[in-house]
Amino acid sequence: MEYSFQVHWGDTDAAGIVFYPNFYKWMDAASHHFFATIGHSTWRLFQEEKIGMPIVEAKCQFHSPLFFEDQVCVKSTIAELREKSFRIQHQFFRGEQLVAEGYEVRVWTKFGGDRPKAAPIPAELREKMQREAVTITREEGSW
Amino acid sequence: MEYSFQVHWGDTDAAGIVFYPNFYKWMDAASHHFFATIGHSTWRLFQEEKIGMPIVEAKCQFHSPLFFEDQVCVKSTIAELREKSFRIQHQFFRGEQLVAEGYEVRVWTKFGGDRPKAAPIPAELREKMQREAVTITREEGSW
Amino acid sequence: MEYSFQVHWGDTDAAGIVFYPNFYKWMDAASHHFFATIGHSTWRLFQEEKIGMPIVEAKCQFHSPLFFEDQVCVKSTIAELREKSFRIQHQFFRGEQLVAEGYEVRVWTKFGGDRPKAAPIPAELREKMQREAVTITREEGSW
Amino acid sequence: MEYSFQVHWGDTDAAGIVFYPNFYKWMDAASHHFFATIGHSTWRLFQEEKIGMPIVEAKCQFHSPLFFEDQVCVKSTIAELREKSFRIQHQFFRGEQLVAEGYEVRVWTKFGGDRPKAAPIPAELREKMQREAVTITREEGSW
Numbered sequence: 364m365e366y367s368f369q370v371h372w373g374d375t376d377a378a379g380i381v382f383y384p385n386f387y388k389w390m391d392a393a394s395h396h397f398f399a400t401i402g403h404s405t406w407r408l409f410q411e412e413k414i415g416m417p418i419v420e421a422k423c424q425f426h427s428p429l430f431f432e433d434q435v436c437v438k439s440t441i442a443e444l445r446e447k448s449f450r451i452q453h454q455f456f457r458g459e460q461l462v463a464e465g466y467e468v469r470v471w472t473k474f475g476g477d478r479p480k481a482a483p484i485p486a487e488l489r490e491k492m493q494r495e496a497v498t499i500t501r502e503e504g505s506w
Numbered sequence: 507m508e509y510s511f512q513v514h515w516g517d518t519d520a521a522g523i524v525f526y527p528n529f530y531k532w533m534d535a536a537s538h539h540f541f542a543t544i545g546h547s548t549w550r551l552f553q554e555e556k557i558g559m560p561i562v563e564a565k566c567q568f569h570s571p572l573f574f575e576d577q578v579c580v581k582s583t584i585a586e587l588r589e590k591s592f593r594i595q596h597q598f599f600r601g602e603q604l605v606a607e608g609y610e611v612r613v614w615t616k617f618g619g620d621r622p623k624a625a626p627i628p629a630e631l632r633e634k635m636q637r638e639a640v641t642i643t644r645e646e647g648s649w
Numbered sequence: 650m651e652y653s654f655q656v657h658w659g660d661t662d663a664a665g666i667v668f669y670p671n672f673y674k675w676m677d678a679a680s681h682h683f684f685a686t687i688g689h690s691t692w693r694l695f696q697e698e699k700i701g702m703p704i705v706e707a708k709c710q711f712h713s714p715l716f717f718e719d720q721v722c723v724k725s726t727i728a729e730l731r732e733k734s735f736r737i738q739h740q741f742f743r744g745e746q747l748v749a750e751g752y753e754v755r756v757w758t759k760f761g762g763d764r765p766k767a768a769p770i771p772a773e774l775r776e777k778m779q780r781e782a783v784t785i786t787r788e789e790g791s792w
Numbered sequence: 793m794e795y796s797f798q799v800h801w802g803d804t805d806a807a808g809i810v811f812y813p814n815f816y817k818w819m820d821a822a823s824h825h826f827f828a829t830i831g832h833s834t835w836r837l838f839q840e841e842k843i844g845m846p847i848v849e850a851k852c853q854f855h856s857p858l859f860f861e862d863q864v865c866v867k868s869t870i871a872e873l874r875e876k877s878f879r880i881q882h883q884f885f886r887g888e889q890l891v892a893e894g895y896e897v898r899v900w901t902k903f904g905g906d907r908p909k910a911a912p913i914p915a916e917l918r919e920k921m922q923r924e925a926v927t928i929t930r931e932e933g934s935w
Contacts, residue, residue, distance in 0.1 A: 371678050372691070373525045377518035377574055378838065378903070383847045384516065384820060387813035392657050399718075405658070406718045409807065418812045422851035431520055432685075432692045474807070514821050515834070521695065521760070526704045527673035534670060535800050542861075548801070549861045552664065561669045565708035575828070575835045617664070659811045663804035663860055670802065717806055 364400055364440070364495055366393040370433045380428035386463055387421055390453045393437040394467060397451065401491045413475035414482070419448070423465030433457050441496040444489065447471050447481040507543055507638055509536040509580045513572050523571035529606055530564055533596045536580040537610060540594065544634045556618035557625070562591070566608030576600050584639040587632065590614050590624040650686055650726070650781055652679040656719045666714035672749055673707055676739045679723040680753060683737065687777045699761035700768070705734070709751030719743050727782040730775065733757050733767040793829055793924055795822040795866045799858050809857035815892055816850055819882045822866040823896060826880065830920045842904035843911070848877070852894030862886050870925040873918065876900050876910040 368389060376382040394416075395405050408414040429435065436456045443450035448470045455463040473482040484492070511532060519525040537559070538548050551557040572578065579599045586593035591613045598606040616625040627635070654675060662668040680702075681691050694700040715721065722742045729736035734756045741749040759768040770778070797818060805811040823845075824834050837843040858864065865885045872879035877899045884892040902911040913921070 371674075372519055372681050373527065373674055373677060375520035376515055377520070377522045378844050378846075379520045380846075382516045382820075383850065384813050384816035387816050388657075388659050391659060391811075391813060395658050404718065406716075415807055417807075417809075417857070418854055420851070420853045421812065422849070424849045425847055428846065430692075432690065514817075515824050516817050516820060521701055521703075523703075525677075526707065527670050527677060530670035530673050531800075531802050534668075534802060538801050547861065549859075558664055560664075560666075560714070561711055563708070563710045564669065565706070567706045568704055571703070573835075575833065658805055659813065661806035662801055663806070663808045665806045668802045 364393075364397050364438070366396040366437045366439065368392070368435055368437075370429050370431055370435065372431055374429075375431050380430060383423075383425060386423050386425070386455070386465065389435075389437060389455070390421065390423065390465055390467055391418075393439045393453050394451055394469070397439050397495070401488075401495065403488055403491075409474075413473060415472050415474055415479070416469040417472055417479070418467050418469055420468040421465065423453075423463055425463045427457075427460065427462040429455075429457065429462060435462070439495075441492045442466060444484075444492055444496065446483050449484070449492065507536075507540050507582045509539040509582065511535070511578055511580075513574050513576045513578065515574055517572075518574050523573060526566075526568060529566050529568070529598070529608065532578075532580060532598070533564065533566065533608055533610055534561075536582045536596050537594055537612070540582050540638070544631075544638065546631055546634075552617075556616060558615050558617055558622070559612040560615055560622070561610050561612055563611040564608065566596075566606055568606045570600075570603065570605040572598075572600065572605060578605070582638075584635045585609060587627075587635055587639065589626050592627070592635065650679075650683050650724070652682040652723045652725065654678070654721055654723075656715050656717055656721065658717055660715075661717050666716060669709075669711060672709050672711070672741070672751065675721075675723060675741070676707065676709065676751055676753055677704075679725045679739050680737055680755070683725050683781070687774075687781065689774055689777075695760075699759060701758050701760055701765070702755040703758055703765070704753050704755055706754040707751065709739075709749055711749045713743075713746065713748040715741075715743065715748060721748070725781075727778045728752060730770075730778055730782065732769050735770070735778065793822075793826050793868045795825040795868065797821070797864055797866075799860055799862045799864065801860055803858075804860050809859060812852075812854060815852050815854070815884070815894065818864075818866060818884070819850065819852065819894055819896055820847075822868045822882050823880055823898070826868050826924070830917075830924065832917055832920075838903075842902060844901050844903055844908070845898040846901055846908070847896050847898055849897040850894065852882075852892055854892045856886075856889065856891040858884075858886065858891060864891070868924075870921045871895060873913075873921055873925065875912050878913070878921065 374385045438454045442452040452466045471484045472479045517528045581597045585595040595609045614627045615622045660671045724740045728738040736754045738752045757770045758765045803814045867883045871881040879897045881895045900913045901908045
């Protein structure tokens with residue numbers, strides 16, 4: 364799954380490069396894009412089913428700075444799929460160059476009760492997520 | 507009413523100065539601070555009474571750039587008070603220097619029905635707001 | 650000139666709508682897009698010629714809230730063109746609906762000397778900017 | 793070392809809680825605050841000595857959501873100190889409650905040459921950083 368964006372002027376800082384918290388903003392956007400693309404808009408999930416996916420952990424490693432106007436492609440794959448949570452991995456590419464890579468651990472969460480509560484990821488969605496994981500594994504030539 | 511803050515590294519852009527949309531972020535923070543200070547937290551208003559104050563217009567003029575680590579004081583006053591809306595004016599000072607000034611027009615709004623609806627500003631709050639307007643007028647020596 | 654974007658999750662606030670300072674972030678992005686499109690990347694101007702376009706005034710009026718996942722198109726036109734400054738107008742459309750409209754006043758500025766200094770907009774660029782202004786006027790049927 | 797802040801309205805998202813990339817913005821602010829407090833403003837370092845501290849890795853774990861108006865205290869300590877890099881750990885407290893904890897790995901970097909280059913952390917600064925590490929260890933009662 365790919366999510367593309369261009370670095371905006373406001374994403375940079377006084378050192379002339381991207382301010383690093385923006386990478387997490389883009390990982391978040393890539394995750395929402397991921398679910399929208401497999402047919403499960405996170406907005407619809409939240410509005411209609413009171414389902415959200417809060418983050419419990421996020422990490423990113425930065426290999427090379429990004430600059431204003433850079434065109435970036437984020438490749439997102441499901442790296443781990445548990446009953447009520449998953450780890451989605453994001454790789455940032457500028458052309459062929461891997462500039463950063465990270466992941467988010469998100470919990471499938473039912474809101475609207477007394478307090479938010481972790482819930483099992485539905486089977487249909489789980490299957491779609493697994494398919495994205497498989498595709499990537501193949502690309503990486505792990506067979 | 508005064509709201510103080512320090513410019514953070516992430517507020518700057520590749521030209522080495524503050525990215526201008528941040529001034530509106532600070533005007534918003536100053537407005538929330540204004541209501542909290544006169545005893546009407548906007549969070550409590552929203553949580554308990556479904557009252558919000560969406561912006562219908564905001565303008566800012568920039569006289570001098572702000573830099574990382576600058577200490578800034580925003581002076582906020584009620585510039586206009588109507589039945590269901592008001593204009594709050596914000597002046598940004600770095601020491602004695604006026605670096606920017608702007609305003610927000612906000613509408614007292616009742617959420618939670620079919621659609622958000624403008625509502626009259628309660629008399630008690632109106633009086634407190636007026637007092638802030640008066641104080642400032644005096645300071646400016648207009649009497 | 651058109652600049653399109655989608656509202657991200659992080660652009661919203663606890664009232665469920667877009668946090669208003671983001672509109673200025675998008676006006677800024679639309680202005681950079683404007684110059685890139687007519688062949689004058691603001692990044693190249695800044696890197697190679699030490700030319701920037703700091704904002705001296707920006708205003709926006711908000712007619713209707715934006716929500717997560719909204720597709721938005723910003724139409725930008727040159728509303729006023731002076732020797733050393735210009736006013737660029739931005740209209741935000743969600744489909745046919747005008748949700749917000751605003752402008753930025755920017756000054757053509759030479760950096761790198763003792764202090765930044767306003768400079769005349771080059772004739773070639775001025776002509777290209779005027780063309781964008783004319784196109785729009787025509788569209789609005791003012792002839 | 794402690795850095796305190798209050799959650800702003802614009803830090804929240806449509807789920808009513810803090811949008812998670814903001815935690816990295818606060819870790820960054822806490823790091824700049826750390827160096828300013830021990831007498832080495834990062835701005836002065838960058839302006840006068842062309843020294844920056846770009847991040848090569850950042851991770852955060854989120855235990856409990858933050859809400860608008862929450863008062864938060866970040867406790868920062870040097871968790872690892874190498875010749876040219878260091879790991880600074882940040883713990884987010886709301887009152888007594890640990891709501892999030894993370895770290896940044898930063899590289900002492902000399903800018904201004906052909907390309908940025910890692911450089912040894914000066915002995916005087918290294919000593920001050922170590923002192924902060926020791927203080928914390930004591931507080932945690934590990935002796």
